[in-house]
Amino acid sequence: MTEFLQQLLNGVLLGAIYALIALGYTMVYGVLRFINFAHSDVFMLGAFVAWVSVEKLGLPTRSLLGGLGALLAAMSVCAALGVVIERLAYRPLRRRSTLTVLITAIGVSLLIQNVAQSPRLGFGPNPRAFPELFPSSQLHVGGLTVSTHQLGVLAVALVLLAVLYWIVHRTRIGTAMRALSFNATAASLVGIDNDRVISFTFGLGSALAGAGGVLYAMNYPSIDPLMGTLPGLKAFVAAVLGGIGNLPGAALGGLVIGLVETFVSGTRLSTFRDAIAFGILIAILLFRPAGLLGKPKVEKV
Amino acid sequence: MAFPKAQRWLLAALLLSGGASALSGSIDPYFLDVVMGVGVGIVLASSLNLINGFTGQFSLGHAGFMAVGAYTSAMLSTVVAPRTGLGPVALQWVFFPASLVAGGAVAALAGLAVGAPSLRLKGDYLAIVTLGFGEIIRVVLQNVDAVGGARGLTGVPAHTNLLWTFGTASLTVYTVWALLESTRGRGFLAVADDEVAAEAMGLDTTRYKITAFGIGSFFAGVAGGLYAHLKGYLNPGGFSFDKSIEIVVMVILGGMGRHAGVVFAAILLTLLPEGLRELGSRSIPNPFGGPAWSLDWIKDARMILYSLLLILLMLLRPEGLFHRRPSRMPSS
Numbered sequence: 333m334t335e336f337l338q339q340l341l342n343g344v345l346l347g348a349i350y351a352l353i354a355l356g357y358t359m360v361y362g363v364l365r366f367i368n369f370a371h372s373d374v375f376m377l378g379a380f381v382a383w384v385s386v387e388k389l390g391l392p393t394r395s396l397l398g399g400l401g402a403l404l405a406a407m408s409v410c411a412a413l414g415v416v417i418e419r420l421a422y423r424p425l426r427r428r429s430t431l432t433v434l435i436t437a438i439g440v441s442l443l444i445q446n447v448a449q450s451p452r453l454g455f456g457p458n459p460r461a462f463p464e465l466f467p468s469s470q471l472h473v474g475g476l477t478v479s480t481h482q483l484g485v486l487a488v489a490l491v492l493l494a495v496l497y498w499i500v501h502r503t504r505i506g507t508a509m510r511a512l513s514f515n516a517t518a519a520s521l522v523g524i525d526n527d528r529v530i531s532f533t534f535g536l537g538s539a540l541a542g543a544g545g546v547l548y549a550m551n552y553p554s555i556d557p558l559m560g561t562l563p564g565l566k567a568f569v570a571a572v573l574g575g576i577g578n579l580p581g582a583a584l585g586g587l588v589i590g591l592v593e594t595f596v597s598g599t600r601l602s603t604f605r606d607a608i609a610f611g612i613l614i615a616i617l618l619f620r621p622a623g624l625l626g627k628p629k630v631e632k633v
Numbered sequence: 634m635a636f637p638k639a640q641r642w643l644l645a646a647l648l649l650s651g652g653a654s655a656l657s658g659s660i661d662p663y664f665l666d667v668v669m670g671v672g673v674g675i676v677l678a679s680s681l682n683l684i685n686g687f688t689g690q691f692s693l694g695h696a697g698f699m700a701v702g703a704y705t706s707a708m709l710s711t712v713v714a715p716r717t718g719l720g721p722v723a724l725q726w727v728f729f730p731a732s733l734v735a736g737g738a739v740a741a742l743a744g745l746a747v748g749a750p751s752l753r754l755k756g757d758y759l760a761i762v763t764l765g766f767g768e769i770i771r772v773v774l775q776n777v778d779a780v781g782g783a784r785g786l787t788g789v790p791a792h793t794n795l796l797w798t799f800g801t802a803s804l805t806v807y808t809v810w811a812l813l814e815s816t817r818g819r820g821f822l823a824v825a826d827d828e829v830a831a832e833a834m835g836l837d838t839t840r841y842k843i844t845a846f847g848i849g850s851f852f853a854g855v856a857g858g859l860y861a862h863l864k865g866y867l868n869p870g871g872f873s874f875d876k877s878i879e880i881v882v883m884v885i886l887g888g889m890g891r892h893a894g895v896v897f898a899a900i901l902l903t904l905l906p907e908g909l910r911e912l913g914s915r916s917i918p919n920p921f922g923g924p925a926w927s928l929d930w931i932k933d934a935r936m937i938l939y940s941l942l943l944i945l946l947m948l949l950r951p952e953g954l955f956h957r958r959p960s961r962m963p964s965s
Contacts, residue, residue, distance in 0.1 A: 439943035610765030
């Protein structure tokens, strides 16, 4: 029973991180109807920005302020990067076919990975140890072992989800985002500046991915330029599982994927855990392509 | 694009590769290796062209099907072949082609298994499912000890020669071409042009998509077999997402749905890394005196240039380098 609860906790933690990344995929899909492949690399850069701000710029480790500073640095750099990527690579393609945009997104993803892997321009291909951002100690509750790191990850993830909910449902720009994803043409007819909203969406999604990167690195403290690929793909699966374009769906999907993966890791099938998410994806596309919370769409001719 | 005597071209290509193969003993082994790599690249690109270019379905898992074929034929050659008691000649000229076909067949089955459920979905989703499938294949191969697991499979006999590679390459290009020129084959283009209209005209679009997927996967599997018997060593990491992307770039660069363009792009993109590697190991004499300028950075920048090329191509010339007709990409 204790082990079950322990795994449950680990699963929820991993799920919260997947949820943060999945929200970025789903928001971009909501406004632009395409899969932003570069999202997983923004996630990776988030971890690296935190690493740089601690190792190179001298933010203190194991301190609350230093940790929050690194987190904020990662989020703002990633937000800026997301806006720049959208402006340079995706905006010129606004009226082109989905396929063109998809291929461009793959190109951007490869570009970020390769620049990051280059020893001259980026960080080099070798994994690096991620510092301890926050003060850590182990708490024992009942039979469970919880580190303050894990609680921090959970707290940050919950706060960010709450802030996101507030932005999307209680602010002007959030309303504009929802209007745009509902009907882009109608939104521009009522005076919404679509380009501005899309920029904002990219910034917001990338900030969440950056935060996700930092939290992920706190949980698995070894970072490398290709670390984004697998969590990114799983988060995408989470977004599809919940119903792509649907924000609560992405959060739910992230949680499910995180839990399933953690429980599979505890069994004999643990080496297959990376394949599980894709198995779920294929199953969901077969039986409920609109996702758990999505509404099936009818294509009009 | 229609040669009136396509069969003659095919025959000429087969004879030429046979002739070149007979002379291969006097060719520099490194050069030979690169040239055969080009042949494998042509098979991969042409087969993916049938799926991505002509039928308009976006697959990101071609390397996965290649891996299925590669491991199947390599296992046949390393485990089954020694027990058949065949001589070296029979092994290379009878058993090896049979193992290539077997590898292709298993890959085609895998293609059908993936394609049948997922081809009902549109564009983006299909891309993700095929990508996911490619990853599953890789994870499974890494975990099955019988095929070497993460250490890889070694000791695959070097049966691949110029005749097999370029013979297969010519057959692939010919098959894809002949298929599309046939009456039924026009349906593939119709599916790519406008799926709804094609369906309204009474075409079974899902069936066409699955057929394209099966045939494309078959040739990817054969290419995998050639690759296995060319390198003599297989590693699950060699069939990653990056490999799939490489094949996709060949198809895009060649202009989705162009036969010759894609072949040319496959040649170009297989030679380019080799050329850049060669260039990177040289240095330019410094005109101002002092130490020579090393071109070492090119090795580093190779993949960066590659990805920039992909982005710029999409921004400036999404129809590919060798495209003359209006774009055939679906416009949804």
